[in-house]
Amino acid sequence: xxxxxxxxxxxxxxxxxxxxxxxxxxxxxxxxxxxxxxxxxxxxxxxxxxxxxxxxxxxxxxxxxxxxxxxxxxxxxxxxxxxxxxxxxxxxxxxxxxxxxxxxxxxxxxxxxxxxxxxxxxxxxxxxxxxxxxxxxxxxxxxxxxxxxxxxxxxxxxxxxxxxxxxxxxxxxxxxxxxxxxxxxxxxxxxxxxxxxxxxxxxxxxxxxxxxxxxxxxxxxxxxxxxxxxxxxxxxxxxxxxxxxxxxxxxxxxxxxxxxxxxxxxxxxxxxxxxxxxxxxxxxxxxxxxxxxxxxxxxxxxxxxxxxxxxxxxxxxxxxxxxxxxxxxxxxxxxxxxxxxxxxxxxxxxxxxxxxxxxxxxxxxxxxxxxxxxxxxxxxxxxxxxxxxxxxxxxxxxxxxxxxxxxxxxxxxxxxxxxxxxxxxxxxxxxxxxxxx
Amino acid sequence: xxxxxxxxxxxxxxxxxxxxxxxxxxxxxxxxxxxxxxxxxxxxxxxxxxxxxxxxxxxxxxxxxxxxxxxxxxxxxxxxxxxxxxxxxxxxxxxxxxxxxxxxxxxxxxxxxxxxxxxxxxxxxxxxxxxxxxxxxxxxxxxxxxxxxxxxxxxxxxxxxxxxxxxxxxxxxxxxxxxxxxxxxxxxxxxxxxxxxxxxxxxxxxxxxxxxxxxxxxxxxxxxxxxxxxxxxxxxxxxxxxxxxxxxxxxxxxxxxxxxxxxxxxxxxxxxxxxxxxxxxxxxxxxxxx
Numbered sequence: 001x002x003x004x005x006x007x008x009x010x011x012x013x014x015x016x017x018x019x020x021x022x023x024x025x026x027x028x029x030x031x032x033x034x035x036x037x038x039x040x041x042x043x044x045x046x047x048x049x050x051x052x053x054x055x056x057x058x059x060x061x062x063x064x065x066x067x068x069x070x071x072x073x074x075x076x077x078x079x080x081x082x083x084x085x086x087x088x089x090x091x092x093x094x095x096x097x098x099x100x101x102x103x104x105x106x107x108x109x110x111x112x113x114x115x116x117x118x119x120x121x122x123x124x125x126x127x128x129x130x131x132x133x134x135x136x137x138x139x140x141x142x143x144x145x146x147x148x149x150x151x152x153x154x155x156x157x158x159x160x161x162x163x164x165x166x167x168x169x170x171x172x173x174x175x176x177x178x179x180x181x182x183x184x185x186x187x188x189x190x191x192x193x194x195x196x197x198x199x200x201x202x203x204x205x206x207x208x209x210x211x212x213x214x215x216x217x218x219x220x221x222x223x224x225x226x227x228x229x230x231x232x233x234x235x236x237x238x239x240x241x242x243x244x245x246x247x248x249x250x251x252x253x254x255x256x257x258x259x260x261x262x263x264x265x266x267x268x269x270x271x272x273x274x275x276x277x278x279x280x281x282x283x284x285x286x287x288x289x290x291x292x293x294x295x296x297x298x299x300x301x302x303x304x305x306x307x308x309x310x311x312x313x314x315x316x317x318x319x320x321x322x323x324x325x326x327x328x329x330x331x332x333x334x335x336x337x338x339x340x341x342x343x344x345x346x347x348x349x350x351x352x353x354x355x356x357x358x359x360x361x362x363x364x365x366x367x368x369x370x371x372x373x374x375x376x377x378x379x380x381x382x383x384x385x386x387x388x389x390x391x392x393x394x395x396x397x398x399x400x401x402x403x404x405x406x407x408x409x410x411x412x413x414x415x416x417x418x419x420x421x422x423x424x425x426x427x428x429x430x431x432x433x434x435x436x437x
Numbered sequence: 438x439x440x441x442x443x444x445x446x447x448x449x450x451x452x453x454x455x456x457x458x459x460x461x462x463x464x465x466x467x468x469x470x471x472x473x474x475x476x477x478x479x480x481x482x483x484x485x486x487x488x489x490x491x492x493x494x495x496x497x498x499x500x501x502x503x504x505x506x507x508x509x510x511x512x513x514x515x516x517x518x519x520x521x522x523x524x525x526x527x528x529x530x531x532x533x534x535x536x537x538x539x540x541x542x543x544x545x546x547x548x549x550x551x552x553x554x555x556x557x558x559x560x561x562x563x564x565x566x567x568x569x570x571x572x573x574x575x576x577x578x579x580x581x582x583x584x585x586x587x588x589x590x591x592x593x594x595x596x597x598x599x600x601x602x603x604x605x606x607x608x609x610x611x612x613x614x615x616x617x618x619x620x621x622x623x624x625x626x627x628x629x630x631x632x633x634x635x636x637x638x639x640x641x642x643x644x645x646x647x648x649x650x651x652x653x654x655x656x657x658x659x660x661x662x663x664x665x666x667x668x669x670x671x672x673x674x675x676x677x678x679x680x681x682x683x684x685x686x687x688x689x690x691x692x693x694x695x696x697x698x699x700x701x702x703x704x705x706x707x708x709x710x711x712x713x714x715x716x717x718x719x720x721x722x723x724x725x726x727x
Contacts, residue, residue, distance in 0.1 A: 007485050008479075009479040009480075009482065009483040009484070009485065010479075010480070010481060010482075010483055011480075012457055012480065013457065014452070014454075014479075032553065034502075034504070034553050034554050035454050035501065035502065035554070036454075036501070036502075036548060036556065037454055037501055037531075037532040037560065038532065038540075038544050038548060038556075041540050041543055041544045041547075041548070042532070042534040042537070042540050042544075043534075044540070045537075046534075047700065053655075053658060054531065057456050057458070057530070057531040057576065058456060059456045059457065059458075060455075060456040060457040060458020060459065060460070060461045060462075060577060061456075061457050061458075061461055063456070063458060100461075104461075104464070108464070108480075108481050109481075112483070118482055118483040118484060119475070119481050119482040119483065120481065121470065121475055121481070121482070122482070137470070138467075138470070141464070141467045141470070144464070145465060145467075148465050152649070156649060156650050156652075156653035156654070156655055157649050157650050157655075158462070158465070158579070158649065159458040159461055159462055159577050160458060160576060160577075162650050162653070162655035163653055163654070163655065165655075170624050170653055170654035170655055171624060171626065171653050171654045265550055265551065265552065266550070266552055266553070267550070267553070268548070268550060268553060347623070348623065422483070433455070433456050433457055
């Protein structure tokens with residue numbers, strides 16, 4: 001028996017893949033998360049009200065989702081409902097994160113795979129026209145920066161936001177600031193679309209070269225998005241069957257009843273499943289669970305995807321294309337919100353801290369994120385972080401097995417396998433800092 | 438035209454156990470793209486070790502497991518200049534909150550996995566293992582600060598404390614009698630957060646962040662650490678200073694301020710040079726801190 005170990009890069013955090021090969025056949029594929037800091041342990045004893053500032057530090061890529069989930073969990077315990085303005089600004093914050101994350105995944109993590117480069121900053125190693133590439137890297141960073149700017153505007157601090165507070169937000173957005181941001185978003189939208197078109201072309205070329213969009217079997221899907229259009233701040237998690245029928249719909253406090261969870265000896269991350277079945281979260285899950293995007297450009301792209309692949313669609317490289325559709329959606333939705341008045345007095349409602357148990361749900365870029373806190377004497381007694389990447393763990397391993405079967409045979413191991421491992425893992429855009437905390 | 442110009446200075450980013458927020462911030466500082474060659478940074482480049490001819494090494498994240506120790510020691514041998522980036526690399530960061538015996542015991546008993554990098558009893562700053570040429574504090578440092586660290590501290594201008602970059606007015610006649618809950622209550626624009634009863638430590642936290650938290654209304658939690666006036670002194674001097682500011686500007690009972698400042702879980706401790714309290718090593722020279 002031979003063990004193949006693949007170090008991973010262009011993903012968030014530290015992880016590796018180990019495959020065992022015997023007689024020309026892959027017999028196991030493990031996705032190993034190899035870091036851990038221990039948030040669940042050291043959050044015990046923390047004053048509950050400080051959580052929204054501490055938990056963004058779980059992950060600098062997903063910090064906004066943790067910030068909002070934390071505030072919502074405490075609002076659930078303190079029984080307080082934030083005003084409309086706060087909800088709008090929190091949505092803007094989550095949209096900023098969606099743009100930043102999907103642009104990062106598309107252009108920095110996965111675009112180099114499409115042209116055979118080691119990074120977006122080294123794209124001249126590839127066969128494509130260097131003239132074009134220079135402008136591509138710069139445009140990609142600019143598109144990504146729109147997300148960062150939205151997070152800064154709606155969240156205060158640019159990586160670990162501070163503006164969402166229990167009961168609301170610290171301040172609205174001044175009209176002149178909103179207008180300035182609005183014109184920047186409008187100016188960048190066509191550039192984002194062009195970049196995504198180029199990405200789609202590159203993806204088609206890659207599919208020609210490797211001969212597949214990812215030939216794994218259909219799966220179950222999980223997301224907390226809306227039925228008719230995307231929703232990042234919902235209160236319901238839904239599960240879709242491989243045939244496209246809705247199998248479950250439940251509030252966050254029931255998530256442990258609907259999903260099974262197990263830990264393994266080979267990873268600092270756990271794994272979850274639905275009735276023993278492989279689950280998928282992230283962009284493709286949301287695309288399969290929502291009827292439309294509700295904004296014109298994003299809906300055009302979605303139509304194109306649906307016409308080609310049907311609905312629900314299952315090939316795993318479609319996760320990448322769906323991220324592009326969501327990036328375009330987030331631009332368009334941000335334009336809608338920034339056109340509203342975001343500078344009136346009603347920023348927050350008063351609350352009284354109290355003890356109890358509560359849940360906060362947001363749809364993070366990687367799927368439904370739940371914070372579950374128990375508060376006693378004003379201090380955190382237990383903090384459970386239910387992380388979307390964990391829902392994808394079994395799906396990643398199953399897809400790795402499929403890739404292994406494709407490139408390993410009794411006559412040898414095709415060198416394409418290492419690239420395939422990277423493509424498979426990046427399609428799921430796992431976040432290891434979150435998965436292990 | 439190509440992005441790769443072989444004559445540009447070569448830098449690498451070693452990611453230890455952290456949240457990747459520092460790396461994300463660096464990606465926002467896209468000015469370096471034309472001035473430096475990024476040769477290693479697992480988040481964005483598929484190269485698996487720090488190449489031999491790297492000049493500058495940025496290290497983010499704390500030392501949390503034995504693989505972190507190995508990677509850190511190996512990388513610093515290669516490079517000319519080591520920059521510790523962010524609160525985790527400088528002090529162990531938020532993970533240092535696990536530095537309580539009861540937490541550590543539970544953690545070591547339940548968390549470790551035999552076939553994976555082995556967890557150390559506590560998250561350590563990188564200068565517990567290697568020499569550091571420059572510290573860049575912040576959780577995370579802003580893109581502007583990253584550019585300052587790369588191009589040289591002499592090129593970076595900042596106020597000595599966050600207060601001077603905040604612009605909120607301190608009032609003589611607005612004296613709260615108690616601290617507000619950590620986030621509780623309405624925030625008035627343009628008026629100092631201390632006048633409003635928030636536990637803001639911007640008065641002694643080093644400047645350079647441009648007050649990005651306090652301007653929109655959240656108290657400074659001190660992620661950049663103490664200013665030059667306090668950084669070479671014991672942490673008690675620095676805490677006394679915060680205490681004095683509150684006593685001058687408010688009617689909050691001194692004990693209430695003292696207790697709030699010294700609460701072990703208070704977030705300002707987490708994001709500070711956390712090892713300043715208690716068992717830390719010698720203070721870092723202010724010449725080495727941007």
